Amino acid sequence: MNLLVTGGAGFIGSNYCRHVLQHHPEDSISVLDALTYAGSLSTIRDMETDPRFRFHQGRIEDPKIVDRIIQEDKIDAIVNFAAETHNDRSLIDAGDFLTSNVIGVHVLLVATRRHKLQRMLHVSTDEVYGSISSGEFTEESPLMPNTPYSASKAAGDLQCRAHFVSFGTPVIVTRGGNTYGPYQYPEKLISFFCARLMDNKKVPVYGEGSQVREWIHVMDHASGIDTALRMGSPGQVYNVGDSNERRNMEVVEILLDELGKSRELIKHIPDPREGAHDTRYSMSADKLQGLGWKPSKTFEESLRDTVRWYVDNERWWRPITQRLEYQTFVKSFYGPGLGEDL
Ligand SMILES: NC(=O)c1ccc[n+]([C@@H]2O[C@H](COP(=O)([O-])OP(=O)(O)OC[C@H]3O[C@@H](n4cnc5c(N)ncnc54)[C@H](O)[C@@H]3O)[C@@H](O)[C@H]2O)c1
Known part of the structure; x- marks a missing residue:
């Protein structure tokens, strides 16, 4: 598959690229990243000489660049990591969160449909469920986000659902736990x-x-997203958690x-x-484990x-x-x- 990995110069996106290059020798990756404060070319330096890896600078809410990459790089599927991601920053000003995490997702969904892509996988977070005092969230739990960041992510998830129901757009959503590992911007x-x-x-x-918090290592999160992309069903949500x-x-x-x-x-x-x-935060990842994934x-x-x-x-x-x-x-x-x- 030729993958468009948005936000691939950030923490989880770059590690996802490493996972794909290592496990799927037949795949190629085109990264689209705005290089906000959280993204950096130094995060993807180890991959830039790989002929299967390309980098494009730009924003996901710009349909022109999204369309151009899909056509020129013959993209089969989009994996969307691009987002404003820091809860604390969303308390100061949530404007960019709404642009990237809601409008950006909308642009990618429209492009997926227009170009008849095989798949779009939208990377979301367990924070859309809000807080739980006992037991664990499943994919059926209601969305009760409590910060401007998690509310913007929930809005992106709902756009995915609506595009699947309204147009049959083949979109899958994953909701990951608190992630840690190499190349994480030093604010988390x-x-x-x-x-x-x-x-x-x-x-x-x-x-x-x-x-x-429910913690998951970034390479386990990356392999969970990849399992959902390749083995999951369109319209479905998969929690990626490690208990x-x-x-x-x-x-x-x-x-x-x-x-x-x-x-x-x-x-x-x-x-x-x-x-x-x-x-x-606590969630069940039984559904994803049913597809063969384990940390x-x-x-x-x-x-x-x-x-x-x-x-x-x-x-x-x-x-x-x-x-x-x-x-x-x-x-x-x-x-x-x-x-x-x-
Ligand atoms: N870090 C976590 O603990 C965690 C947990 C669950 C889910 N997630 C989700 O995973 C995804 C990736 O998170 P991360 O921690 O790697 O984030 P990050 O902040 O490290 O990286 C985000 C990347 O997206 C890019 N970006 C931001 N807005 C963009 C835009 N409009 N267009 C193009 N590129 C843009 C940035 O330049 C950066 O490279 C996010 O969607 C986040 O909500 C993160």
Whole structure:
């Protein structure tokens, strides 16, 4: 298959490209990425000499570039990772979230239909379900998003459903858990904390850090998306989860231990998400497992490997943390006491 991978210069998209190049020698990949603050050519440098890999800079909500790539690169299927993805940034200004995560999905759905593509796979998140105090979400659970980010993702999911029902567009949605691993922009818990702890800087824990998240390693998330793309049925939703539920504080303690750092580097701060901070995410991935997918390693093993990757790949993340945009965001969001020591 010739795949158009949107958002392929970001965290999960780039790792998905690595998965495809390794496991499907007959496939080719065309990446379309806007290179927002979260995307970078340094994230895909290892693939750029592969003749099966091409890069195009542009936005998914621009139908002209989407159409041109589909025609010129003879695309069979779209896998859409392109999105604004940081919950905390959506609390400051959600405008770009609506453009990329809603209008962008609409443009890709129209292109899938117009060009009669075999498939579109839209990558979504477990956050569209909202918070659950006990039990687990299934694909049939109602969508109850609680932040502007998760609401924009839910709107994208609903566009997919509507295009399948109205036009028979062959679209599949996956909803993944909290993802960690190599090449994650250092603003999400694990990558952000690794980068700060390596510099002996304090790390901000929201409240008591008792929020429970379901964690999945990025290569398991990538293989789950690929299984849904190739084995799933159009119109269906598949949860991609690994049942690794951990309190945020448990994760922070593992990071401190792995990096040999003191508990004194933890700074508890008032929760900036206030009422919108979901206390627990949990979902069943039985439906995807029914297609033959299963995660590869334990959480502890994969987390250790991830910490090692950030230690060994400072060359990748250091230039990001030195950018003015990055430093301004951290300072303005977390305020004095945390930001001032940057
Ligand atoms: N990170 C997670 O924990 C997680 C969990 C579940 C689902 N997801 C979903 O997976 C997808 C990828 O997430 P990620 O963590 O890799 O994000 P990321 O922020 O690392 O990467 C997003 C990429 O999309 C690009 N992009 C943004 N807007 C664009 C646009 N309008 N047109 C073209 N490119 C654009 C960026 O330049 C960047 O390269 C997102 O849809 C996200 O909602 C993420």
